[in-house]
Amino acid sequence: xxxxxxxxxxxxxxxxxxxxxxxxxxxxxxxxxxxxxxxxxxxxxxxxxxxxxxxxxxxxxxxxxxxxxxxxxxxxxxxxxxxxxxxxxxxxxxxxxxxxxxxxxxxxxxxxxxxxxxxxxxxxxxxxxxxxxxxxxxxxxxxxxxxxxxxxxxxxxxxxxxxxxxxxxxxxxxxxxxxxxxxxxxxxxxxxxxxxxxxxxxxxxxxxxxxxxxxxxxxxxxxxxxxxxxxxxxxxxxxxxxxxxxxxxxxxxxxxxxxxxxxxxxxxxxxxxxxxxxxxxxxxxxxxxxxxxxxxxxxxxxxxxxxxxxxxxxxxxxxxxxxxxxxxxxxxxxxxxxxxxxxxxxxxxxxxxxxxxxxxxxxxxxxxxxxxxxxxxxxxxxxxxxxxxxxxxxxxxxxxxxxxxxxxxxxxxxxxxxxxxxxxxxxxxxxxxxxxxxxxxxxxxxxxxxxxxxxxxxxxxxxxxxxxxxxxxxxxxxxxxxxxxxxxxxxxxxxxxxxxxxxxxxxxxxxxxxxxxxxxxxxxxxxxxxxxxxxxxxxxxxxxxxxxxxxxxxxxxxxxxxxxxxxxxxxxxxxxxxxxxxxxxxxxxxxxxxxxxxxxxxxxxxxxxxxxxxxxxxxxxxxxxxxxxxxxxxxxxxxxxxxxxxxxxxxxxxxxxxxxxxxxxxxxxxxxxxxxxxxxxxxxxxxxxx
Numbered sequence: 001x002x003x004x005x006x007x008x009x010x011x012x013x014x015x016x017x018x019x020x021x022x023x024x025x026x027x028x029x030x031x032x033x034x035x036x037x038x039x040x041x042x043x044x045x046x047x048x049x050x051x052x053x054x055x056x057x058x059x060x061x062x063x064x065x066x067x068x069x070x071x072x073x074x075x076x077x078x079x080x081x082x083x084x085x086x087x088x089x090x091x092x093x094x095x096x097x098x099x100x101x102x103x104x105x106x107x108x109x110x111x112x113x114x115x116x117x118x119x120x121x122x123x124x125x126x127x128x129x130x131x132x133x134x135x136x137x138x139x140x141x142x143x144x145x146x147x148x149x150x151x152x153x154x155x156x157x158x159x160x161x162x163x164x165x166x167x168x169x170x171x172x173x174x175x176x177x178x179x180x181x182x183x184x185x186x187x188x189x190x191x192x193x194x195x196x197x198x199x200x201x202x203x204x205x206x207x208x209x210x211x212x213x214x215x216x217x218x219x220x221x222x223x224x225x226x227x228x229x230x231x232x233x234x235x236x237x238x239x240x241x242x243x244x245x246x247x248x249x250x251x252x253x254x255x256x257x258x259x260x261x262x263x264x265x266x267x268x269x270x271x272x273x274x275x276x277x278x279x280x281x282x283x284x285x286x287x288x289x290x291x292x293x294x295x296x297x298x299x300x301x302x303x304x305x306x307x308x309x310x311x312x313x314x315x316x317x318x319x320x321x322x323x324x325x326x327x328x329x330x331x332x333x334x335x336x337x338x339x340x341x342x343x344x345x346x347x348x349x350x351x352x353x354x355x356x357x358x359x360x361x362x363x364x365x366x367x368x369x370x371x372x373x374x375x376x377x378x379x380x381x382x383x384x385x386x387x388x389x390x391x392x393x394x395x396x397x398x399x400x401x402x403x404x405x406x407x408x409x410x411x412x413x414x415x416x417x418x419x420x421x422x423x424x425x426x427x428x429x430x431x432x433x434x435x436x437x438x439x440x441x442x443x444x445x446x447x448x449x450x451x452x453x454x455x456x457x458x459x460x461x462x463x464x465x466x467x468x469x470x471x472x473x474x475x476x477x478x479x480x481x482x483x484x485x486x487x488x489x490x491x492x493x494x495x496x497x498x499x500x501x502x503x504x505x506x507x508x509x510x511x512x513x514x515x516x517x518x519x520x521x522x523x524x525x526x527x528x529x530x531x532x533x534x535x536x537x538x539x540x541x542x543x544x545x546x547x548x549x550x551x552x553x554x555x556x557x558x559x560x561x562x563x564x565x566x567x568x569x570x571x572x573x574x575x576x577x578x579x580x581x582x583x584x585x586x587x588x589x590x591x592x593x594x595x596x597x598x599x600x601x602x603x604x605x606x607x608x609x610x611x612x613x614x615x616x617x618x619x620x621x622x623x624x625x626x627x628x629x630x631x632x633x634x635x636x637x638x639x640x641x642x643x644x645x646x647x648x649x650x651x652x653x654x655x656x657x658x659x660x661x662x663x664x665x666x667x668x669x670x671x672x673x674x675x676x677x678x679x680x681x682x683x684x685x686x687x688x689x690x
Contacts, residue, residue, distance in 0.1 A: 405507020
């Protein structure tokens, strides 16, 4: 590690804590995997398994970006983090300190209810929050542009014992320690965007190391729920939190995996990967057909990358592991439900089989019918004078599998459905193996991975010159000359353009792949790349993404024994968040200018499934002059909506089916009346079938 990087790490503790941002939740929402961190735990505090913030969402998306309710997000984790407990220091007759195994100092929750033990205001809780912020809040290190030997996104959080908190009247005493957590993500890289690495350091406070803590145990706990949307659709009558979670713990790989398996309380079908059947409409033959969507194709993983060996007689990095089933009704205490008192909590962290509904056998009846926790016990640790200075726990967390869009079937045939389920499982197993290896590679190289070139900033605009309908994707050549921040050579090879016809998270199709300065797309006059997408239609919205890829390297400068294949940037890190609607230039205001007005689609038909996303309610009026006024009426002549179209660059106006009374209109036949500023008019009709 170079001196410059060491200096930056020292600043992480000093300077950042001096400029603390006091946000409760910090979100990672740039790449395909979205996650969030409370200052004291992962995700938001547990609220009976409700999804309160992003938790390993794969693919991540913002529900407010869509004009329809998809029924939930692809959330795989509800909450997670660490518990801490230790014995109380006592004095014998000779005033010597000793520790009684029946005398517990305290028990702190930084896993499911971190807000109950921490505060930003001193004197309120046993621990005070001193820092919780992104190291590069404005994306200064995207694609390694500031520090190529560090993650693109880093969240630093710091808690320590609050000296002003009075615990004299409670049996739950504060600990003389600090807890530092650093979260890292490489969200701009196609191959590294699907995981985060979380590093905890529990350290004796410098001024109180003589006291410290003794016989301490740490419990790492995760509330697994792969995933929230799939469970909500397949079993809507149950409370939030997937109950068909299946999980495996590979002790040799130190890897836990979890996925949506068969719900064992439903004997009539196999629910693996959350298949959901619905009808999809085809405008070609005006027919509805049953289709299947597998709503939970991802596999999540928890990888232990480093754990400080304990201070027991036979030091072991993992003291114990169990799953535990959450309370079947309201669940706010997690694995400590019905575990009352400091002594019982201490014993359960020392022996996790004492946790609520704990089990280790994958054949347990609780597997596949319960809201599931994974619990790792570490300890005992001694942080007193003469003992260890700190406890380090490093965890990798990932989600991977068959991408969204490849999990659909144009049938509900059980044989084909079983075949697709096998395909999803194969993809999930492959993804888990790949991401496990990727995490090991990353950590072995001190949080450093080869970086792809940056995705270029781009715009989407209508083609107004050809007279036909097309979208233009435009970006300059500034990325062409940006050197690889690690290799210090320009290695960019080309660009790829992707399009989604449905949602901002896909399904994506690649529509262009061209080398740098390709004359087919490089405009020498404007000094920009211009790609013309003619496979578009009026009345539909499209999402676009542009990535860059490099040549690769025979030997990586960080580790010459590693050859680096061509790397591509993440399309999720460089995409449009709102759909772009194809348009036409306004019709000239001459006699007959309104003769070619068209309403699309007509009839408007909303499928009972999830065929279209951001444009699900939009109706377009095409071939308009600008300005003009559109009035929409019912068959009885009642005025429904007045639309004033005055965009000088567009001959298309949109209507989202909301009336003047701010309500969605009903199915039926509607009439329109259009008048331009010269008094020319036209009339027509269209149908809405919801």
